[in-house]
Amino acid sequence: MSSNKTVIVNGRFLVPGTEQPVLSGYMTIENDLITYIGEIEPVIEEGTQTIDGSRLLFMPGLVNTHGHTAMSLLRGYGDDMVLQNWLQEKMWPMEEKFTGDDVYWGTSLSVLEMLKGGTTTFLDMYDHMDRVAEVTELSGIRAVLMRGVIGLCPEDVQNHKLAEAVAFARNWHGKADGRITTMISPHAPYTCPPEFFVKFVQAAHDLDLPMHTHMSETRREVEQNAEDYGLRPVAHLEKLGMFTRPSLVAHGVHLTDEEIEILARYNVGVSHNPGSNLKLASGVARVPELLRAGVTVSLGTDGAASNNNLDMFEEMRLAALIHKGVSGDPTAVPAPEALLMATEYGAQSIFLDRVGRLAPGMKADFIALDIDQPHFLPHTDLLSHAVYSASAKDVAHVWVDGKQVVKHGQCLTLDEEQIRRKAQETFEGLLKR
Numbered sequence: 001m002s003s004n005k006t007v008i009v010n011g012r013f014l015v016p017g018t019e020q021p022v023l024s025g026y027m028t029i030e031n032d033l034i035t036y037i038g039e040i041e042p043v044i045e046e047g048t049q050t051i052d053g054s055r056l057l058f059m060p061g062l063v064n065t066h067g068h069t070a071m072s073l074l075r076g077y078g079d080d081m082v083l084q085n086w087l088q089e090k091m092w093p094m095e096e097k098f099t100g101d102d103v104y105w106g107t108s109l110s111v112l113e114m115l116k117g118g119t120t121t122f123l124d125m126y127d128h129m130d131r132v133a134e135v136t137e138l139s140g141i142r143a144v145l146m147r148g149v150i151g152l153c154p155e156d157v158q159n160h161k162l163a164e165a166v167a168f169a170r171n172w173h174g175k176a177d178g179r180i181t182t183m184i185s186p187h188a189p190y191t192c193p194p195e196f197f198v199k200f201v202q203a204a205h206d207l208d209l210p211m212h213t214h215m216s217e218t219r220r221e222v223e224q225n226a227e228d229y230g231l232r233p234v235a236h237l238e239k240l241g242m243f244t245r246p247s248l249v250a251h252g253v254h255l256t257d258e259e260i261e262i263l264a265r266y267n268v269g270v271s272h273n274p275g276s277n278l279k280l281a282s283g284v285a286r287v288p289e290l291l292r293a294g295v296t297v298s299l300g301t302d303g304a305a306s307n308n309n310l311d312m313f314e315e316m317r318l319a320a321l322i323h324k325g326v327s328g329d330p331t332a333v334p335a336p337e338a339l340l341m342a343t344e345y346g347a348q349s350i351f352l353d354r355v356g357r358l359a360p361g362m363k364a365d366f367i368a369l370d371i372d373q374p375h376f377l378p379h380t381d382l383l384s385h386a387v388y389s390a391s392a393k394d395v396a397h398v399w400v401d402g403k404q405v406v407k408h409g410q411c412l413t414l415d416e417e418q419i420r421r422k423a424q425e426t427f428e429g430l431l432k433r
């Protein structure tokens with residue numbers, strides 16, 4: 001009867017934002033939920049599985065709130081360029097050739113990397129999303145998926161893409177035992193003209209779903225938006241009605257004080273992508289100001305072609321470091337806040353209210369790091385170590401929705417050898433096509 005019950009014994013658990021952020025004790029998981037966490041040993045009935053947690057650090061699974069998973073196929077293909085040229089000269093011509101199978105293998109590669117690196121939830125804005133959903137189902141990961149749409153095309157093609165986005169969102173919302181949810185996502189204000197963009201707002205209303213888009217990523221984008229529409233991107237999207245829907249915007253690098261206020265007022269989340277912003281020289285987002293204004297700031301990797309990995313520990317560390325560097329204030333984005341951005345705030349910003357925290361009633365999405373390694377010693381402050389010393393390689397075990405999907409660094413749900421081979425073959429095939 002109690003066969004689906006697991007108790008972690010003698011573990012250390014990260015619960016940032018609470019009085020005791022590094023807790024020593026026990027955690028009970030029943031089916032897909034955490035049912036207990038605390039210092040007092042729970043009664044362990046016969047048949048309950050126990051896990052010795054004494055050499056491990058448990059923490060919520062990381063939540064990657066912006067990305068394009070199939071772009072891992074283009075990792076290293078087009079480095080050291082500015083955004084517009086990188087998109088127009090390198091990414092878009094290759095992406096035009098992508099088939100559903102290409103997306104399937106690119107996404108498989110990314111999901112494998114993410115799971116092994118402790119990411120238990122990801123957001124994906126891309127094309128051929130049915131295939132992304134397939135990988136999500138198979139791998140056991142949690143995902144918020146959306147068909148991203150670039151509207152720089154004739155009206156009939158625009159409408160066809162919109163219909164695809166709507167059908168995908170409707171068909172997959174709540175699927176894979178609830179591990180998949182969906183959103184509505186025009187790619188960006190500079191790739192979707194206003195009259196097209198508002199159709200997405202309407203669709204999001206009709207389906208009662210949240211929205212996601214790229215916004216204010218580069219200075220050039222902001223200037224161009226002002227030139228084309230007489231408004232900076234935030235006011236522009238406000239005018240188009242996007243913020244009447246629950247919304248998350250990616251990047252938000254170039255924001256004025258007034259724009260930060262608008263985002264706070266509408267409760268619009270910002271997915272901060274420090275690695276991608278640094279690599280494309282887009283700039284440094286005003287994260288301390290956003291947080292101070294009460295904006296939910298989360299972390300994303302963006303696609304692997306502008307990062308060039310999907311290591312959320314790296315994003316967390318970058319977020320904690322660069323804002324100290326640019327502000328000259330070493331107290332900016334302290335470790336607990338960086339960790340919250342990568343977990344709880346991440347879940348909130350993609351509208352998953354039972355993910356991102358180790359607490360009774362929350363989904364059992366959690367990871368365990370091997371803390372016996374030299375770079376984790378001595379065990380002074382394990383929360384600090386998780387932010388400032390850890391990397392994806394330290395992840396030993398991963399659970400999503402109560403099921404173990406990575407054990408001793410090996411993915412239990414995906415065929416790693418096959419994915420390795422297919423990823424290479426797929427890239428070589430794309431070059432020849």
Ligand SMILES: N[C@@H](CCSC[C@H]1O[C@@H](n2cnc3c(=O)[nH]cnc32)[C@H](O)[C@@H]1O)C(=O)O
Binds near residue numbers: 068083087092150303
């Ligand atoms: N091909 C689709 C649109 C895909 S949405 C995802 C798009 O975002 C692009 N992308 C990736 N990273 C960034 C970024 O940082 N800023 C803007 N676009 C990006 C990516 O190359 C891809 O084309 C269509 O039929 O309309």
Ligand SMILES: [Zn+2]
Binds near residue numbers: 214250
């Ligand atoms: Zn992006």
